[in-house]
Amino acid sequence: MSNAQLEIQLIAGLVAVACAIPGTFLVLRKMAMISDAISHSILPGIVVGFFITQDLNSPLLILLAALTGIITVVLVEYIQKTGLVKEDTAIGLVFPALFSIGVILIAKNANDVHLDIDAVLLGELAFAPFDRLIIGGTDVGPKSLWVVGTILLITITLLFLFFKELKVSTFDKGLAASLGFSPAVIHYGLMSVSSVTTVGAFDAVGAILVVALMIAPAAAAYLLTTNLKKMLALAISFGIFSAIFGYWVAHWLDASIAGSITTVLGLVFLLVYLFAPSKGIIAVMYREKQQRTEVSLLTFLLHLKNHDEVEERHVNHLYEHINWQKVRAKTVLDLAQKNNMIHIDNQVVSLTEKGDEFTSKAIDYIITNEDAQIEDMKDDFFLFRG
Amino acid sequence: MGNKSKENIKHSSPNDKTPTSAGVIAVKVDDLTVAYNYKPVLWDIDLEIPEGVLMAIVGPNGAGKSTLIKAILGILKPIAGSVTIYDKPYDKQRQLVAYVPQKGSVDWDFPTIALDVVMMGTYGSLGWIKRPGQKEKKAALEALEKVGMLAFKNRQISQLSGGQQQRIFLARALVQNAAIYFMDEPFQGVDATTEIAIINILKELRKAGKTVIVVHHDLQTVPEYFDWVTFLNVKKIATGPVKDIFNDDNLTKTYGINYQVSIQE
Numbered sequence: 001m002s003n004a005q006l007e008i009q010l011i012a013g014l015v016a017v018a019c020a021i022p023g024t025f026l027v028l029r030k031m032a033m034i035s036d037a038i039s040h041s042i043l044p045g046i047v048v049g050f051f052i053t054q055d056l057n058s059p060l061l062i063l064l065a066a067l068t069g070i071i072t073v074v075l076v077e078y079i080q081k082t083g084l085v086k087e088d089t090a091i092g093l094v095f096p097a098l099f100s101i102g103v104i105l106i107a108k109n110a111n112d113v114h115l116d117i118d119a120v121l122l123g124e125l126a127f128a129p130f131d132r133l134i135i136g137g138t139d140v141g142p143k144s145l146w147v148v149g150t151i152l153l154i155t156i157t158l159l160f161l162f163f164k165e166l167k168v169s170t171f172d173k174g175l176a177a178s179l180g181f182s183p184a185v186i187h188y189g190l191m192s193v194s195s196v197t198t199v200g201a202f203d204a205v206g207a208i209l210v211v212a213l214m215i216a217p218a219a220a221a222y223l224l225t226t227n228l229k230k231m232l233a234l235a236i237s238f239g240i241f242s243a244i245f246g247y248w249v250a251h252w253l254d255a256s257i258a259g260s261i262t263t264v265l266g267l268v269f270l271l272v273y274l275f276a277p278s279k280g281i282i283a284v285m286y287r288e289k290q291q292r293t294e295v296s297l298l299t300f301l302l303h304l305k306n307h308d309e310v311e312e313r314h315v316n317h318l319y320e321h322i323n324w325q326k327v328r329a330k331t332v333l334d335l336a337q338k339n340n341m342i343h344i345d346n347q348v349v350s351l352t353e354k355g356d357e358f359t360s361k362a363i364d365y366i367i368t369n370e371d372a373q374i375e376d377m378k379d380d381f382f383l384f385r386g
Numbered sequence: 387m388g389n390k391s392k393e394n395i396k397h398s399s400p401n402d403k404t405p406t407s408a409g410v411i412a413v414k415v416d417d418l419t420v421a422y423n424y425k426p427v428l429w430d431i432d433l434e435i436p437e438g439v440l441m442a443i444v445g446p447n448g449a450g451k452s453t454l455i456k457a458i459l460g461i462l463k464p465i466a467g468s469v470t471i472y473d474k475p476y477d478k479q480r481q482l483v484a485y486v487p488q489k490g491s492v493d494w495d496f497p498t499i500a501l502d503v504v505m506m507g508t509y510g511s512l513g514w515i516k517r518p519g520q521k522e523k524k525a526a527l528e529a530l531e532k533v534g535m536l537a538f539k540n541r542q543i544s545q546l547s548g549g550q551q552q553r554i555f556l557a558r559a560l561v562q563n564a565a566i567y568f569m570d571e572p573f574q575g576v577d578a579t580t581e582i583a584i585i586n587i588l589k590e591l592r593k594a595g596k597t598v599i600v601v602h603h604d605l606q607t608v609p610e611y612f613d614w615v616t617f618l619n620v621k622k623i624a625t626g627p628v629k630d631i632f633n634d635d636n637l638t639k640t641y642g643i644n645y646q647v648s649i650q651e
Contacts, residue, residue, distance in 0.1 A: 162515065
């Protein structure tokens with residue numbers, strides 16, 4: 001592996017981490033679309049900043065562009081507050097307007113500006129190692145590595161200092177306000193970090209893919225954990241993995257690095273979406289099937305409890321009485337027998353003591369909706385897990 | 387923002403002296419007007435809540451009950467009027483106040499556990515940056531115990547029933563160890579057992595000298611649960627001891643229809 005390859009992977013990895021942190025909070029605040037808006041509308045800021053500084057990695061340019069990001073958020077909120085359009089409409093109005101100003105500015109000055117639309121949309125990660133930072137005659141590495149590294153350091157510091165405030169204002173804005181943690185301050189703080197990160201990542205992965213780096217790792221992590229810190233850690237891990245693995249996919253396929261990273265991100269999310277242990281689509285479908293069976297079981301047990309007549313409890317006629325298909329009746333019968341809830345004498349089904357007790361408790365629960373007495377049943381049966 | 391409407395609001399408080407006990411006033415609201423998009427939802431409210439009462443705020447939907455609480459707590463900005471907590475502005479008295487928002491106002495799929503939500507109640511006394519430690523955890527566990535939810539401390543919050551979620555919110559307020567508690571419809575969507583558990587805790591708080599203010603919907607239970615009541619419908623209709631003012635006359639004035647339900651048992 002060459003030095004340049006190593007540097008590209010390092011930059012991609014740091015960008016992924018820097019994006020995953022604000023991305024996690026954006027996902028939890030249901031503000032994923034605002035990152036899309038920011039990533040596009042920083043373009044005029046970048047172009048104007050470039051006219052002034054002539055350097056894509058200048059801190060002034062980054063601040064100017066981040067300011068455009070904040071202006072986007074303010075504009076969206078202002079338009080939304082008039083009550084004339086909804087938030088998604090406001091986003092859809094604001095960012096194309098700002099983005100198009102950027103596009104026109106680039107087109108008008110294409111000759112003397114080292115900036116083109118392709119680079120804006122997809123980034124130029126492969127060229128990142130060529131733009132070196134030289135301090136006192138010594139080469140200390142690619143400029144964008146330093147830029148992204150600095151942004152990441154700031155983000156991590158802020159996360160560490162204000163984790164509690166971010167958490168409480170994301171979960172319960174009203175409580176945060178009443179406790180004296182101004183939700184507006186935290187909101188704009190998060191928006192500022194998101195904007196600065198977007199500008200920093202923009203150079204590497206472009207306007208479109210930076211959105212994927214913010215949202216996809218967090219969305220996947222959300223499906224895997226019920227702990228905010230773990231969610232952050234998972235989002236960061238997914239981001240790093242996708243950045244590194246995506247780089248090598250691009251290498252093997254001789255394709256765009258940013259495109260490959262995003263494809264890997266999409267695949268990671270797809271896998272998690274399918275196979276996440278409790279929130280994944282397969283787990284959910286399995287659970288629903290189990291629940292259907294358990295409801296059937298309960299219906300069946302209830303029928304037995306309510307009917308003393310032998311003819312109502314005959315194995316061969318059961319399905320007629322409860323109006324079930326034979327296959328389903330068989331599944332339910334087997335399940336009840338496996339759990340020792342029924343016994344069968346001469347083809348006639350009766351409740352065992354355990355079955356009787358279970359049925360009473362279950363009915364009690366359904367009627368009173370009280371939890372206490374069925375806590376111990378929850379482990380065995382999906383139905384009662386809410 | 388609302389500069390021009392501010393001038394339109396007349397500070398006319400017809401001297402309807404609030405009946406108060408001889409004691410201290412915990413919360414005082416003066417000429418409070420709150421508007422959404424310049425349409426007032428609370429109009430010129432004057433209110434004095436004496437220390438140590440367990441007070442219900444009742445009124446029809448859209449009467450501004452939640453808005454009143456939010457404006458008192460500075461969550462919403464009024465376009466006119468002022469609020470004091472023990473004679474000082476709310477900003478100076480945060481530590482004295484605990485707030486239980488409506489259960490439906492938060493996303494219960496948020497990745498966290500019951501204990502952590504209760505710990506959030508301690509954030510106010512910690513202030514910015516400082517992290518909760520063992521002391522805060524102990525306080526949170528005690529509060530969970532009080533509301534009978536200790537066994538659920540590590541349960542993911544989306545896995546709790548509606549009543550359990552409400553108890554968690556109550557525990558979070560208890561942990562603040564405040565002097566004044568504001569609760570927005572704590573009995574909404576909870577089972578009977580939880581309702582009894584909550585009201586018992588509220589009565590205990592009152593016994594300990596705390597002031598408790600509850601947005602309440604079920605008029606039948608007002609005389610049984612509360613000793614003080616405020617009728618609200620955009621304007622304040624009446625406020626005072628339940629035994630003096632909770633009558634068909636005020637109910638009719640508040641709800642607009644001829645209120646026939648007799649509340650005397």
